[in-house]
Amino acid sequence: MYQPKTSQIIFVLAFLIGLVSQVSAHGILLTPPIRLAHDDDNANKILQAVNPTTQMPCGAGGDGYGPVTKFKPGDSMYIAYNVSIPHPGPCKIEFSKKNDKHFKTIMELGECGSAVGLVSAFVDLPHEPCDECTVRFSWNDDLGNWYLNCANVQIEDPMPMHKRSVRRLSTRKSRRNL
Numbered sequence: 165m166y167q168p169k170t171s172q173i174i175f176v177l178a179f180l181i182g183l184v185s186q187v188s189a190h191g192i193l194l195t196p197p198i199r200l201a202h203d204d205d206n207a208n209k210i211l212q213a214v215n216p217t218t219q220m221p222c223g224a225g226g227d228g229y230g231p232v233t234k235f236k237p238g239d240s241m242y243i244a245y246n247v248s249i250p251h252p253g254p255c256k257i258e259f260s261k262k263n264d265k266h267f268k269t270i271m272e273l274g275e276c277g278s279a280v281g282l283v284s285a286f287v288d289l290p291h292e293p294c295d296e297c298t299v300r301f302s303w304n305d306d307l308g309n310w311y312l313n314c315a316n317v318q319i320e321d322p323m324p325m326h327k328r329s330v331r332r333l334s335t336r337k338s339r340r341n342l
């Protein structure tokens with residue numbers, strides 16, 4: 165009968181433990197709504213969003229689809245993240261003005277994942293309008309794993325260009341009328 169060597173057993177065990185840690189969920193950003201991977205299987209989409217990832221900058225969501233949440237400049241954005249498997253490591257909310265590039269931290273959430281359940285906060289958004297900006301929840305555990313969820317947001321210009329020029333025109337006109 166075939167007798168596996170200890171080294172082989174250890175290898176198989178390590179592989180299985182690796183698999184288990186891959187399928188376990190750690191948390192998900194519930195609001196604002198996040199981008200999800202392209203996958204016909206709904207459960208799989210969620211699973212990919214909660215799993216550790218090495219895919220930068222947006223995890224499994226990548227350039228996947230997701231609704232756009234609209235805000236006004238400087239709005240206070242409510243965020244909620246649900247932790248399902250607690251572990252240490254700093255969590256933060258980051259913001260990119262365009263193309264998922266140059267993410268800046270807009271709120272430090274500290275060790276947000278130390279207990280199961282909801283983590284929520286109000287996060288002040290920038291005042292500068294943008295059409296294709298990204299809010300990213302990022303959590304880096306102490307073992308080098310990343311949990312990343314990206315949400316598409318828009319910060320609406322309170323006075324868009326066409327309205328500005330209309331106003332300028334009307335002031336010119338009224339001056340002429342004087």
Ligand SMILES: *[C@@H]1O[C@H](CO)[C@@H](O)[C@H](O)[C@H]1NC(C)=O
Nearest residue numbers: 194246247248249280281282
């Ligand atoms: C948060 O995660 C826990 C543990 O997985 C789960 O029992 C609970 O229903 C989740 N809550 C929400 C609001 O998703």
